[in-house]
Amino acid sequence: MVKYGVSTQTTIADSVRLVGIGVHSGDRVAVTLHPSDANTGIVFLRTELPGRDVEIAANWKSVSATDLCTVVGDPSRATIATIEHLMAALRGLGVDNVLIEIDGAEVPVMDGSSRAFVEAIDQVGIVELSARRRMIKVLKPIRIENAHGWAELRPFDGSRFDVTIDFASPLIARQSMTLDLTPKSFRTEIAGARTFGFVKDLEKLLPMGLCRGSSLENSVAIRDDRVLNPEGLRFANEFVRHKMLDAIGDLALSGNPIMGLYRSYKGGHKMNFEALKALLSDRSAWTMVEMPVRRESPAAEIGAGMAAPVYGPETY
Numbered sequence: 001m002v003k004y005g006v007s008t009q010t011t012i013a014d015s016v017r018l019v020g021i022g023v024h025s026g027d028r029v030a031v032t033l034h035p036s037d038a039n040t041g042i043v044f045l046r047t048e049l050p051g052r053d054v055e056i057a058a059n060w061k062s063v064s065a066t067d068l069c070t071v072v073g074d075p076s077r078a079t080i081a082t083i084e085h086l087m088a089a090l091r092g093l094g095v096d097n098v099l100i101e102i103d104g105a106e107v108p109v110m111d112g113s114s115r116a117f118v119e120a121i122d123q124v125g126i127v128e129l130s131a132r133r134r135m136i137k138v139l140k141p142i143r144i145e146n147a148h149g150w151a152e153l154r155p156f157d158g159s160r161f162d163v164t165i166d167f168a169s170p171l172i173a174r175q176s177m178t179l180d181l182t183p184k185s186f187r188t189e190i191a192g193a194r195t196f197g198f199v200k201d202l203e204k205l206l207p208m209g210l211c212r213g214s215s216l217e218n219s220v221a222i223r224d225d226r227v228l229n230p231e232g233l234r235f236a237n238e239f240v241r242h243k244m245l246d247a248i249g250d251l252a253l254s255g256n257p258i259m260g261l262y263r264s265y266k267g268g269h270k271m272n273f274e275a276l277k278a279l280l281s282d283r284s285a286w287t288m289v290e291m292p293v294r295r296e297s298p299a300a301e302i303g304a305g306m307a308a309p310v311y312g313p314e315t316y
C-alpha cells in the first residue's frame with residue numbers, strides 16, 4: 001500500500017539556518033533546523049534565554065494562544081509565536097522529526113508564506129529513518145462551531161483539506177479550495193500563498209505592539225478593496241490558499257499526520273486548534289495506525305502528506 005507515502009518516519013539530512021524578522025515583534029530572529037531521531041517529533045529550543053535553553057514540543061498540548069497566530073509554550077517560562085508557516089512546510093513535505101533552534105520568541109515571517117522554509121528543507125533534503133510512521137486515523141466526525149463559522153474532522157481515506165473563507169470585502173468575498181495533501185500539491189498549490197491583512201486592522205494592531213514587522217515584503221496588504229503590493233497577488237485566490245496553509249500548519253500540531261478530512265468555513269487559527277483539540281481529547285474519535293511496510297517499487301506513488309522515496313528538491 002503506497003497511498004499514504006513512505007512507511008517510515010523522516011528527518012532532514014543536515015542542519016540548515018534561516019534568518020528573518022518576526023511579523024509581530026519586528027525583531028531579527030535566526031532559526032536552525034537540525035536532524036533528529038525517530039519518535040521525537042517537532043521540537044523547538046529557545047537558545048537565547050539567560051542561563052538556560054528551553055525546549056517546547058510543537059504539540060497541541062503546548063498551545064498557549066491562537067489569536068493572531070499560533071503560539072506554543074508556557075507563558076510564564078518561554079513561548080514561540082507564529083509557528084504555523086514553518087509547521088505547514090514540515091507537514092506539507094512530510095518531515096516527521098526535527099529540532100528547531102531559535103534565538104527569539106517568534107518564528108521569522110520571511111515572505112509571509114512557507115516558501116523559504118520549503119527551500120531550506122530542500123537545500124539539505126529529507127532522509128528516511130528506520131522507525132515506522134504512525135498516523136492518527138479519524139474514526140468519527142467531530143464538529144465545532146462559533147458565531148461565524150465551523151470546522152470539522154471526518155473519517156476519510158487520505159489527508160484532505162477543504163477550506164472556505166467568506167469576507168465582506170468584495171476583493172476576497174467567498175473562496176473555497178479542496179486539497180489532497182502531498183508534497184507535490186503543497187509545493188505547487190499552497191507553499192507560496194502569503195498571509196494578508198487589511199490596513200484598517202493594522203492601524204489598530206500597531207499600538208498594541210502587534211504586526212510591528214509587517215510590511216509589503218511579508219504580507220498582502222488590502223486597503224479599500226485594493227491590493228497595495230505592487231507585484232499584486234501570486235494566485236487569483238491567494239487568500240483561501242493561505243488559510244489552507246495555516247490549517248495544514250495548525251493541524252500539524254497533532255504530532256502525527258492525520259488520516260481524515262478537515263473542513264472549515266470562516267475558520268482561523270483558533271478554530272483549527274479547537275477542532276484538533278476536540279478530536280484528540282475524545283479517545284473514541286481516533287486511533288493510531290502504523291503505516292504498513294512498503295513493498296519496494298520504483299513506480300511507488302507519492303502519498304498524502306509524505307515525502308517521496310527519493311528526495312531531490314523540486315522546483316515550484
Ligand SMILES: [Zn+2]
Pocket residue numbers: 084085195242246
Ligand atoms: Zn498564516
